[in-house]
């Protein structure tokens with residue numbers, strides 16, 4: 622985007638939550654986007670952002686001055702959506718997914734593109750579920766969605782669950798290099814910020830591990846099928862060629878989801894040197910387009926035997942890189958390794974900002 626061009630005004634649905642707060646932090650000084658509208662539940666509506674979100678503000682910066690005094694709107698007050706916003710980020714938590722689906726489609730009906738963190742529409746076939754480095758071409762399903770649902774310029778695009786970020790891009794890089802993957806066994810160690818605010822009670826998580834996160838294992842096993850799929854005539858056609866078995870656990874870490882991954886290839890098995898070279902050299906469309914939120918190195922491999930670690934590595938490349946280490950031979954499958962990604966940045970707000978930049982660069986957001 623030309624430096625002298627006016628920034629696009631944008632809105633945040635669920636602005637008072639953990640992901641919403643991350644948007645506010647990450648969008649400070651963004652070269653293309655400027656926050657105009659903040660919306661949340663009826664409980665927050667009519668209050669200043671400081672009144673509504675102040676008591677639960679978790680970011681390591683003060684609430685920015687220009688945000689503090691914005692009056693929060695009710696997400697469902699469609700009549701007050703400012704008419705100069707170009708799109709909204711959606712990070713709302715509601716009692717049911719159907720309510721979220723309906724709200725996001727209503728914004729689209731009102732001509733507003735919705736870039737969503739919610740899982741509600743991830744399985745709607747004509748809604749793309751995008752990781753910028755893996756399946757940017759899935760944006761081509763947007764015209765199919767608009768035609769089917771009679772949306773003029775609005776649409777819904779989502780990003781996948783935070784739990785899968787630390788292995789989908791590295792696996793995709795290997796597949797792209799011609800090494801077809803057969804099976805994956807994944808065990809995640811997920812941070813508490815992934816549960817939103819106030820999230821997991823402290824007495825449940827301090828000095829403890831919770832070996833269950835509702836719905837997370839199903840998402841981890843299924844979402845890669847859509848991401849690795851292709852655009853068909855009426856929506857995305859899933860690719861079910863990789864079998865995944867996932868165990869998801871909650872650990873006493875604030876930010877950063879870690880995963881232990883065991884991998885079996887279909888036929889050709891790369892050497893360890895090949896794998897590291899593929900990861901080191903991996904670049905994709907967001908890097909080619911030099912998008913503001915694109916990490917320079919989408920996959921970082923650390924040779925230190927005891928890395929990656931959440932506290933030391935989650936912020937690599939502004940929290941947008943996947944950091945990998947401990948690639949070694951497996952006694953049952955071919956190899957195993959550890960992956961780490963920042964759940965509220967790469968896995969939530971940062972990943973969605975990158976998707977918005979991509980959709981802008983491709984002309985879907987104007």
Ligand code: NAP
Nearest residue numbers: 635637638639640661662665712713714738815817818969
């Ligand atoms: P959160 O901290 O619980 O925030 C929820 C937000 O939704 C708040 O702004 C809240 O507003 C709003 N909300 C609640 N009930 C509402 C209602 N009835 N109508 C309208 N707005 C309502 O949750 P979060 O962690 O930010 O997550 C938000 C979404 O992103 C969830 O779907 C989550 O699964 C997804 N996600 C989260 C992460 C993560 O790492 N945290 C990662 C990926 C995806 P009030 O403050 O007014 O109640």
